[in-house]
Amino acid sequence: MKITRADVEHVAKLARLELTEEEAATFTGQMDAILAYVEKLNELDTAGIVPTAHAVPMENAFREDVATPSIGIDNALANAPSRVDGFFRVPKVIE
Amino acid sequence: MELYELTIHELHEKLKRKEVSSVEATQALLARIEATEPKVGAFITVTADEALAAAGEADKRIAAGTMDVLTGIPVALKDIFLTKGVKTTCGSKILANFVPPYDATSWERLRERGAVLVGKLNQDEFAMGSSCESSAYGSTKNPWDLACIPGGSSGGSAAAIAARQATATLGTDTGGSIRQPASHCGCVGLKPTYGRVSRYGVIAYASSLDQVGPVTRDVRDAAIMLGAVAGHDPKDSTSVDRPVPDYTKALVPDVKGLTVGLPREYHIPGLDADVKKAMDGAIETYRQLGAEFVDISLPHTDYAVATYYLIATAEASSNLARYDGVRFGHRTAEAGGLMEMYVKSRSEGFGAEVKRRVMLGTYALSSGYYDAYYLKAQKVRTLIMHDFLKAFETVDVILTPVAPTPAFRIGEKVNDPLQMYLSDIFTIPVNLAGTCAVSVPAGLSKSGLPIGLQLVGKPFGEESIIKAAYSFEQATEWHKQKAVL
Numbered sequence: 392m393k394i395t396r397a398d399v400e401h402v403a404k405l406a407r408l409e410l411t412e413e414e415a416a417t418f419t420g421q422m423d424a425i426l427a428y429v430e431k432l433n434e435l436d437t438a439g440i441v442p443t444a445h446a447v448p449m450e451n452a453f454r455e456d457v458a459t460p461s462i463g464i465d466n467a468l469a470n471a472p473s474r475v476d477g478f479f480r481v482p483k484v485i486e
Numbered sequence: 487m488e489l490y491e492l493t494i495h496e497l498h499e500k501l502k503r504k505e506v507s508s509v510e511a512t513q514a515l516l517a518r519i520e521a522t523e524p525k526v527g528a529f530i531t532v533t534a535d536e537a538l539a540a541a542g543e544a545d546k547r548i549a550a551g552t553m554d555v556l557t558g559i560p561v562a563l564k565d566i567f568l569t570k571g572v573k574t575t576c577g578s579k580i581l582a583n584f585v586p587p588y589d590a591t592s593w594e595r596l597r598e599r600g601a602v603l604v605g606k607l608n609q610d611e612f613a614m615g616s617s618c619e620s621s622a623y624g625s626t627k628n629p630w631d632l633a634c635i636p637g638g639s640s641g642g643s644a645a646a647i648a649a650r651q652a653t654a655t656l657g658t659d660t661g662g663s664i665r666q667p668a669s670h671c672g673c674v675g676l677k678p679t680y681g682r683v684s685r686y687g688v689i690a691y692a693s694s695l696d697q698v699g700p701v702t703r704d705v706r707d708a709a710i711m712l713g714a715v716a717g718h719d720p721k722d723s724t725s726v727d728r729p730v731p732d733y734t735k736a737l738v739p740d741v742k743g744l745t746v747g748l749p750r751e752y753h754i755p756g757l758d759a760d761v762k763k764a765m766d767g768a769i770e771t772y773r774q775l776g777a778e779f780v781d782i783s784l785p786h787t788d789y790a791v792a793t794y795y796l797i798a799t800a801e802a803s804s805n806l807a808r809y810d811g812v813r814f815g816h817r818t819a820e821a822g823g824l825m826e827m828y829v830k831s832r833s834e835g836f837g838a839e840v841k842r843r844v845m846l847g848t849y850a851l852s853s854g855y856y857d858a859y860y861l862k863a864q865k866v867r868t869l870i871m872h873d874f875l876k877a878f879e880t881v882d883v884i885l886t887p888v889a890p891t892p893a894f895r896i897g898e899k900v901n902d903p904l905q906m907y908l909s910d911i912f913t914i915p916v917n918l919a920g921t922c923a924v925s926v927p928a929g930l931s932k933s934g935l936p937i938g939l940q941l942v943g944k945p946f947g948e949e950s951i952i953k954a955a956y957s958f959e960q961a962t963e964w965h966k967q968k969a970v971l
Contacts, residue, residue, distance in 0.1 A: 405503055406848040407804060407810070407825075408841055409833040417838075420846060422521035424904055425846060429792040432862050435869065437540070442864030443871055445724070446772055446920020447681040447945065451576045466587035472817035 394423040489514035490650045491968075494559050494756055496709040497653055501558045508548065511653075512541040512799050516558040519604065520652045522971050527626045528636075528645040530565045531573050532605040535540045540602045542788050546637050547600050555710055556920055558942045561881040562652035564643050565606040566613055567593050567698075568687040572603070575891035577611040577621040577639075578757065580809050580816045580835025590687025592698045594655060595924030599714055607642030611837045612806065613663055615639050617899065625896055628670060629969035630935055635727040637667030643701040644671035648754025648936075648969045654711055658688060660695045661794050662888070662913025665925035668701050669938025672927045674966060675701045676708045676957070679946045680920035681726035682718030683712075690805040692798035693724075704965050705926065705956040709733035712948060728946065735746040735950040739960040741885040742776035744823040746954075748882035751787035752912060757904055758891040764929030764937040771961055772885070777954075781883055784873040789866050790915040791907055796850050796863035797918070803847030809835060824940045844905060868919050874919040874942070884942040886912050890923045892935035912940060927957045927964035936967070 399419045403410050411419065461467075464477050473480040488510050491631060492500070500514065504651030516534050538743055544558035563569065568586035568662045589597065597603070610620040618626040628634040629648040636645040640657025642668035647655055659677035668675025676699045683768050684778040685697040690696060701709035713734065718727040748769070751792045769779065811817035811831030814919045821827030836844070850859035877884060889909060899906040900940045921942060928939035939958070944953035958964050 402845050402852065403850045405852060406844050407807075407832050408836070408844065409829050410841070413638070414652045414838070415789075418842060421842060421903055422515050423845060425795065425907075426849075428904055429796055429859070429863075432789055432792050432796075432866050435786070435789065435866060437862060437865035437869070439941070440865040440868050441868040442861055446725070446866060446871065447726060448919070449681070449724070449726065454720060469587055470584055470814035472525065472815070473812055476621050481812055482821050482827050 394419060394426055490518040493703045494555065494710050496655050497556050497559060502553065503868055504611050508541040508544040508561050508602060509538060511558065512560045512604065513717050514538050514752065515604055515652060522649045522651060525627060525632055525971060526629055526645050526649045526651070526875050528607055528649060528651055529562070529605045530575055530577070530608050530623050530642070530643040534601055535573065537604045542609070544600045544602060550881060553723050554599040556596060556714055558602060560602045560604045560653050561596060562605045562607050562655045563603065564609050564655070566609060566658055567656060568608065568689070569603065570594055572606065574606065575623070576613070577609045577623060578835065578837065578840070579622040579837050586688060590744055591684040591719045593687070595715050604654065607646055607655060609642055610639035611800070611840050612689065613639040613658055614802070614839050614843050616644065616662070616666060616906055619896065620837055621901055622837055627896070628893050629971055630635050630672065631893070631933070633883050633895055635670070635896050636933065637670035639663040639719070639736055640701060641667045644673050644732065647673040647701050647703060649670065653827045654700060654707050655700050656698060656715070657710070658696055659917065660692050660699050661797060661917050662910045664701060665888050665913050665923060665938070665940060666910065668925040670764045670893035672700050672936030673703065674705050674708045674927070675699065676712060676923040676967070677916065677923050678712060678716065678948055679922040681724055682946065682948070683715050684722040684723040684725045684886055684923070686719055692801040693805060694801060705952060705959050706737055707733065709952050710922065731949055733948060733952055736877045737956045738953055739957045741772060741954055741957045743844045744777045744780050744883065744954060746772060746777050747781050747782035747884040749784045749787065749877070749878050749884060749886060750778055751784050752878040752886045754911065756892060757887065760892060760929070760931035761890060768885065768928045768939045768958065771958060772969045775932060775957055775961055782877045782881060784877060784915065786866065786869045786873050787915060789903055790870055790879065790918060791911055793863045793866045793870065793918060795846065795907055796859050797867060799843045799847030800850045800860045803844045803851060806840070806844055810946060821852065834942070854910055870915055870921045874915070874921060875941060880942045882950055886940045888912060888938040888940045888941065892931040892937055896952060911943060922948050922951060924951045926957070926958055927967065929964060930963070952961055
């Protein structure tokens with residue numbers, strides 16, 4: 392499958408990225424080469440093979456639901472690019 | 487022998503006998519960092535003042551007779567580990583000013599034992615790379631040849647050991663990021679079994695593959711560091727609740743009767759002649775020590791890199807969605823609305839390799855392509871995992887090269903991502919299988935660059951690879967070779 396410039400722009404939009412002209416051009420060629428390479432997986436018949444999401448077999452990890460101290464509001468907000476009172480501040484959401 | 491050259495266990499003996507203080511050792515390392523950093527560039531942040539204060543505390547603990555083997559030992563961490571109060575960038579511009587409010591569990595465990603943090607080490611941006619060239623903070627140089635890459639993504643962790651700038655370091659390994667730089671810099675690098683070490687507070691790249699491990703001067707140090715960081719952590723639900731053995735008990739030079747598998751698929755056309763020579767030498771050494779060799783097959787090896795670059799990028803595209811300029815990290819100065827803020831903050835903050843991988847992963851997960859790419863890759867991952875489990879029915883460990891070539895030159899592969907990805911062919915399958923492996927110095931190329939061998943163990947078989955690695959190390963002189971700066 393050939394990756395087009397339009398595919399790259401669509402994926403960039405999904406990934407919340409804005410590409411420069413140069414990046415879009417470079418990525419089109421590179422993604423095409425990489426995706427052509429991964430096509431080799433289709434040489435394998437994987438019918439009936441269970442997919443692996445996790446290498447170590449484990450069940451759900453449960454623990455007691457006990458309240459413990461957290462890092463607190465000041466620590467949580469310490470790296471905020473913008474804050475107001477006890478909140479993260481962001482630009483206008485509704486346009 | 488200078489203080490900055492000592493291993494953990496050697497420095498520990500000196501500290502214990504009060505021949506030297508932790509402050510003196512830390513000062514020696516800090517002076518070494520200052521002298522060699524202009525050439526090597528292994529550090530993003532050097533924490534000199536904090537280190538000397540921590541060393542002073544360690545000396546009190548030593549005086550009080552409550553020391554641990556790591557008390558007073560100067561260590562450095564890949565900049566992917568959260569360190570409370572110390573800037574943590576993950577090699578990215580998007581985290582240029584990020585100061586974590588808490589510690590990674592692995593660092594917390596070292597710190598509680600009295601280890602002294604001398605700084606944070608360079609890496610490929612978000613651990614995406616094999617050369618340290620994708621760091622937003624410049625390339626680290628290989629101390630053995632400053633024109634060459636140190637490997638990646640934990641390039642700083644390995645370069646700092648080779649340049650004797652830290653007594654031991656921690657790195658992370660998602661597709662070879664501990665073992666490959668350790669091999670290129672002549673160090674020992676151990677990637678534990680997935681789940682052996684907590685990932686809490688380690689900035690996520692590909693969560694089903696990421697694992698924390700040590701980069702050290704010798705195998706004994708790797709065993710010490712692994713024992714310190716391993717074990718269940720309630721804060722990481724994927725960390726496995728099983729006892730942590732005393733890995734130093736596995737430091738016995740004895741491979742008599744050990745069955746070593748040699749995978750025939752690892753004889754690839756691109757294998758460098760010096761690497762092949764080093765492997766042949768290693769096999770001969772093991773044979774003389776009494777190990778037995780068996781030819782084995784890992785039939786799906788050729789599909790590992792493709793599988794990895796779908797799974798890792800898919801997980802990365804999801805993990806890196808959190809960098810949106812809201813709670814931490816870079817926020818654009820130009821945002822009018824919320825969506826524009828997300829897009830501009832990310833586009834300004836991420837470098838080219840990160841964008842490329844996020845794009846690939848987003849594509850592999852996108853509507854209409856999920857089954858063809860991501861699900862297909864997860865199925866092939868099962869086949870790769872079964873290859874290893876089947877092999878381990880007949881062998882104790884598997885011996886392979888770490889990388890097909892010694893360290894390549896800075897800039898050599900930077901414009902060809904696929905070639906860069908293919909250099910991880912021998913390390914990636916181990917992450918997909920979730921098992922453990924160690925890189926040990928096993929030779930030098932004609933041009934004097936280190937070459938490592940890889941020993942792969944069964945899941946949670948760290949003791950067997952430590953024993954096999956130690957046996958080789960004790961029988962050879964490769965780990966005593968030093969980079970001249």
